[in-house]
Amino acid sequence: MKPLHLIILFFLITIFGCDSLVNNVSPENLPDIQSKLVVQSFISPQSSQILVSVTESVPLFGESTATSDPIKNAVVKISDGINEVTIPYESTSNLYSIAKEKFAVVAGKTYTLTVSDGKRSVNATCKVPVKQTAAKSYVIDTVYTNNGFDIDTTITVKMTWQDIPVDTNYYRVKAYLDLEYNVSEGTSATTFKEKRITGRFNFRWDNTIGRNDYQSDANLDGTIFSSAIGRTTLPKTQVYDYGFGNRFTVYPNSKILAITFEVENTDAAYFKYHRSLELSGNENPFTEPTLIYNNINGGLGCFAAFNTGSLVYKP
Secondary structure, three states: OOOHHHHHHHHHHHHHHHHHHHHOOOHHHOOOOOOOEEEEEEEOOOOOEEEEEEEEOOOOOOOOOOOOOOOOOOEEEEEOOOOEEEEOEEOOOOEEEEEOOOOOOOOOOEEEEEEEOOOOEEEEEEEOOOOOOOEEEEEEEEEEEEOOOOEEEEEEEEEEEEOOOOOOOEEEEEEEEEEEEEEEEOOOOOOOEEEEEEEEEEOEEOOEOOEOOEEEOOOOOOOEEEOOOEEEEOOOOEEEEOOOOOEEEEOOOOEEEEEEEEEEEEOHHHHHHHHHHHHHOOOOOOOOOOOOOOOOEOOEEEEEEEEEEEEEEOO
16 A cells, blocks of 8 residues: 555645646637627528528637627628618517518529628628429328327328439428417416417428438439428317316317428528538437538628428318
């Protein structure tokens, strides 16, 4: 057994050795601790408005006053090379927004976005894809799941679309369910009543090998693409018990009004950015960390474009 004084001496040498190592690290070798503007905007000819999110990064090292809150006093401008507008800040959405009637996004045009908060300035450029494609066929089905207490009703969809030939294309698929159903209104037995409302529900896509909501036509030019299975759950029956025999049951009596299938023909930046976000959230502990794609000059984030083809099913 080692003498106690030798053990103590060993720990003292270790502690002072580590302190010396930290003090000898050159400042220029430390990570950049400056906060950067973070900008996100995705434009499309089909969108009713242009939306721009402006925040700032929070450095991991050093002291900083940066927060993840929206920056409200930035000057945000978009230009098509001929026309330029300043996009105002909307406090209700915490975004910079402008209606398409005031500045239209046109397929095939190149747009430049500039953002400045007085201390930092960033910019990015994107080109809106010229062509679009829509769902060629689709399948709609219903799945019932009984968990022992009640039954979940899930609507599933799947679609195919024709790849746009010759060009290198990147796709994202979306689907929405427009539904009419009953809900409760009121907070007590005396104010309780039912009312009929309409709502939109997004479909969530299964993740399968080589097929999810983002796909590329690399080595598949001109072929028929198919989506993964999309799922959305219908509203459940709700029971409200206010006591003293005041028990009310609301049956949704759901009625499908429409299902919209969308195929977005995106630019490369849109595809790479969203795919990098998906991969960064991979829960596999043996997967290497993924860097988030960035095309904002002088900052972080993404400015990209897409052109959407739609097909609407109405029962």
